[in-house]
Amino acid sequence: MSSPPVDDFIAREARFGARNYEPLGVVLSRGEGVFVWDTQGNRYLDCLSAYSALNQGHCHPKILAAMVEQAGRLTLTSRAFHNDQLAPFYEEIAELTGSHKVLPMNSGAEAVESAIKSVRKWGYEVKGVPDGQAEIIVCANNFHGRTLGVVGFSTDAATREHFGPFAPGFRIIPFGDLAALEAAITPNTVAFLVEPIQGEAGVIIPPAGYFTGVRELCTAHEVMLILDEIQTGLGRTGKLLAEQHEGIEADVTLLGKALSGGFYPVSAVLSNNEVLGTLKPGQHGSTFGGNPLACAVARAALRVLVEEGMIENAAVQGERFLQGLGSIRANTVREVRGRGLMLAVELNPEAGRARRYCEALQLEGILAKDTHEHTIRFAPPLVITSDQVDWALERIAAILTQDLT
Incomplete structure (x- = not known):
């Protein structure tokens, strides 16, 4: 049996729930390791980790x-x-x-x-x-x-x-x-x-x-x-x-x-x-x-x-991720910050709201979260691999070099 349309879940949330959040337009139904899947079967790299509650990855x-x-x-x-x-x-x-x-x-x-x-x-x-x-x-x-x-x-x-x-x-x-x-x-x-x-x-x-x-x-x-x-x-x-x-x-x-x-x-x-x-x-x-x-x-x-060495992996992969973000040459980027796998890209104000870039990243298979209007946070589970970091960086660079204003 096929899953109900995404809009159906979102509409019911809006109808019955308090509007104290403004989530991205994705409805997730499954998670494993660094990945989550939506109700339509699309896979995403989770770069929020439920605000760092999922350091050990989904459903360890x-x-x-x-x-x-x-x-x-x-x-x-x-x-x-x-x-x-x-x-x-x-x-x-x-x-x-x-x-x-x-x-x-x-x-x-x-x-x-x-x-x-x-x-x-x-x-x-x-x-x-x-x-x-x-x-x-x-x-x-x-x-x-x-x-x-x-x-x-x-x-x-x-x-x-x-x-x-x-x-x-x-x-x-x-x-x-x-x-x-x-x-x-x-x-x-x-x-x-x-x-x-x-x-x-x-x-x-x-x-x-x-x-x-x-x-x-x-x-x-x-x-x-x-x-x-x-x-x-x-x-x-x-x-x-x-x-x-x-x-x-x-x-x-x-x-x-x-x-x-x-x-x-x-x-x-x-x-x-x-x-x-x-x-x-x-x-x-x-x-x-x-x-x-x-x-x-x-x-x-x-x-x-x-x-399982997750703490050590966070140090290694965090440095890889930080260096990769820092190497992105884009007029949209004002500053890159981070320690371990707690990372952020602050956009120049003229680049527009960070949420637009998070929505564009979603279409590329990456879920990230904006904060304070002009900053995108990246915080994947600590079990992320080098190949997965590189895969994410390639897509992040492609989005940040676009003009989404």
Whole structure:
């Protein structure tokens, strides 16, 4: 039986769904490795990886097997009872990342909210900040999720409009500016929450040495450094964690997305003993956080990431992809940026909206995503091969050299 027309799926989405997204006009029905297929059987190279949730590729067989096996045994207990997957998950992720404590949650935004709560509590109970006066420093053009608490300190007007009032307690500084960070710190500052690379802002990479300086400032002023590695973590930049590029360690690290290999919502707050050690029973929780199905899936996702050399492959293929993008001579291109397989091409404004180029790439068999109007992001699964990178570069070059205005 033939599949319904693409327009039928899209029309029904528009009829029944909230219009909070503007997806490309493709309806996907199957995925394997770096590829996805639409309902009409057309194949595409996925260069978004569900915003880096699919680092291990679509439907990785070992993660799938772990999910199916666990789903047939035990899926949910709530945290009212222990389960036999939580402790091994804690132990394995702590050993892999060098963390002391783990707080399991579901979505990345939940991890961010949990970290904010935890560092405020630490600030009052350990640092001695007067109650209700804790401050957290964040960066302009940040993206830490969509919850009310998080959008309150966003600088993106579209995410804030008509959603207020917002919670106080946040100070916004420019990204990559050490002097601005130092000037913003006060005795009431409990944390600096920052992305190692600003993904949604267009893959903005800070100056070399920035995070070394950030670590020194935070240590000197007894400020907890929270690194949001929900997009950058788990191999995306060619290291397990992006912090490793400058040899630093955060006090709190946030993981999500690829923590499940795209199978299930799993996130985690990784911390030193000080921050998460302040939480007492009943003060924070989640019915699904740390459930046995999530833990089994996450354990498999971490295992294949390491055992199959995906992190190392991201470094090698990322450099190949970056050099290839940089060699494209096109009047449309303003700048190429990237680290590992987290890449972006920023277009000259006169080239028109980046979405037009994403639509043209779709016709060539590549799915990529625009951001901030003039930037195209490329973030394929970490299992991509050299031949596949070269195949993509040939088609990307052909599109970028066209005038689509």
